[in-house]
Amino acid sequence: xRYLPYLLYLMIIACDRTLLSGWLxxxxxxxxxxxxxxxxxxxxxxxxxALWFGFVAGIVYDAPDPAHLGMQSVMLCLLGxxxxxxxxxxxxxxTTSRILLVVIGLIIHAVPQTLVYVTxxxxxxxxxxxxxxxxxxxxxxxxxxxxxxxxxxxxxxxRLRSMF
Amino acid sequence: MDWRxxxxxxxxxxxxxxxxxxxxxxxxxxAGEALSGLVGNAINATIYFxxxxxxxxxxxxxxxxxxxxxxxxxxxxxxxxxxxxxxAMEENRRLRALMGFAPPVGFKIVPAEIFGVYGSGMPNTVLxxxxxRRAVRVNQPVINRDGVAGxxxxxxxxxxxxxxxxxPRCRVAARIKxxxxxxxxxxxxxxxxxxxxxxxxxxxxxxxxxxxxxLGGIFPEGLVIGTVRSVEWPEREFFYDILIQPAVxxxxxxxxxxxxxxx
Numbered sequence: 001x002r003y004l005p006y007l008l009y010l011m012i013i014a015c016d017r018t019l020l021s022g023w024l025x026x027x028x029x030x031x032x033x034x035x036x037x038x039x040x041x042x043x044x045x046x047x048x049x050a051l052w053f054g055f056v057a058g059i060v061y062d063a064p065d066p067a068h069l070g071m072q073s074v075m076l077c078l079l080g081x082x083x084x085x086x087x088x089x090x091x092x093x094x095t096t097s098r099i100l101l102v103v104i105g106l107i108i109h110a111v112p113q114t115l116v117y118v119t120x121x122x123x124x125x126x127x128x129x130x131x132x133x134x135x136x137x138x139x140x141x142x143x144x145x146x147x148x149x150x151x152x153x154x155x156x157x158x159r160l161r162s163m164f
Numbered sequence: 165m166d167w168r169x170x171x172x173x174x175x176x177x178x179x180x181x182x183x184x185x186x187x188x189x190x191x192x193x194x195a196g197e198a199l200s201g202l203v204g205n206a207i208n209a210t211i212y213f214x215x216x217x218x219x220x221x222x223x224x225x226x227x228x229x230x231x232x233x234x235x236x237x238x239x240x241x242x243x244x245x246x247x248x249x250x251x252a253m254e255e256n257r258r259l260r261a262l263m264g265f266a267p268p269v270g271f272k273i274v275p276a277e278i279f280g281v282y283g284s285g286m287p288n289t290v291l292x293x294x295x296x297r298r299a300v301r302v303n304q305p306v307i308n309r310d311g312v313a314g315x316x317x318x319x320x321x322x323x324x325x326x327x328x329x330x331x332p333r334c335r336v337a338a339r340i341k342x343x344x345x346x347x348x349x350x351x352x353x354x355x356x357x358x359x360x361x362x363x364x365x366x367x368x369x370x371x372x373x374x375x376x377x378x379l380g381g382i383f384p385e386g387l388v389i390g391t392v393r394s395v396e397w398p399e400r401e402f403f404y405d406i407l408i409q410p411a412v413x414x415x416x417x418x419x420x421x422x423x424x425x426x427x
Contacts, residue, residue, distance in 0.1 A: 010211055011211060014211045014212045014215050015215050017212070017215075018212060018215035018216060018218075018219050019215055019218060019219055019222075047178050048177075048178065048181050051178075051181055051182060051185050052181070052185060054185075055185045055188065055189060058189065059192070059203065059207065060207055060211055062204070063203070063204045063207035063208050063211070063212060064204070064208065064212065065204075066197070066200040066201050066203070066204030066205075067197075067200070069192050069193070069200035069203060069204055070189045070190070070191075070192035070193035070194075070200070071193060073185075073188075073189035073192065074186065074189045074190070074193070077182075077185050077186060077189060081182060
């Protein structure tokens, strides 16, 4: 039972890789669910949980394309480590600090992710990061922000209805 | 001292785990295709399997939906083509029937196309595509394959107006085919088509065929008008009250023929 939520997260990553990624992409800009989940786990769970979840999530992420197997594990492991270390220095009660941490984490992750995985687009790495990598990170962070708003109750169906 | 040793051991444990995880990841990267293929296949067969299944099913459904759309279009096209063929077959049947239809002596049949049907409730006037140029004149009989339909009432160069038997102004001198009794076929909105002027002494029964008598000077003798639907004998009346079922269905007129004198 202890590992059930993690298994569910892995299933969600698999679902994103097979079904959702195509629908959620905006042109070359992709929604990166795996690093977002690792960040969320790192913000809530202990260091070791974030570390191993990053490792397994990376393996699951790479499974459809075994040529890269292990690469994403290293990236997500490091992301989990950095976030776990950084979260002790920020006020996690604040949505702004949490989303800031997520944005920074996603942008850090976007650099190696884009350079290793993205094969289409400009050949210049900086251009590739500016046109594909960072917009993807910001897009993912936007979804994360919405998640935080919903979680904290600042965004709800009732509030949306009252707005319109 | 205790808290410091506990913190150190926790840090040591974390470092060990970190090194283990990174080492494992490096092993997977460096192990080559054999290990990565094995691990990839195992994960694909377990975690990814249901989603691959859903994806395959969705893509099949998309293909099926495309096929259904294509088949629907084909069905519409085929049914419209079938409708056209059915219409052609029906026309062929009518023309075949017409070939065995001999016009009365001294007349020739000129096929006419109906341009318009008029009348409130029951159609009583039609516009046909034959006029003076085709030798059509006022009061020429108009028939279809079932019997007498009406007479030409007004002629223009290319068109003519035909009064159907359902027009009260269109009366036909008629007789009962079996008993040769004579009368006049009229139409009124209240009674429908009826045979007038047949005295009580006349011999008429339900089902008798009514034909043109040829005495009115418009319709040649022997054209079918209809059959007797009911016969009544009102008290203190000199004539029968005979209702007729017309041979022609005036609500389903499609082809008409004008009987034009041959000379």
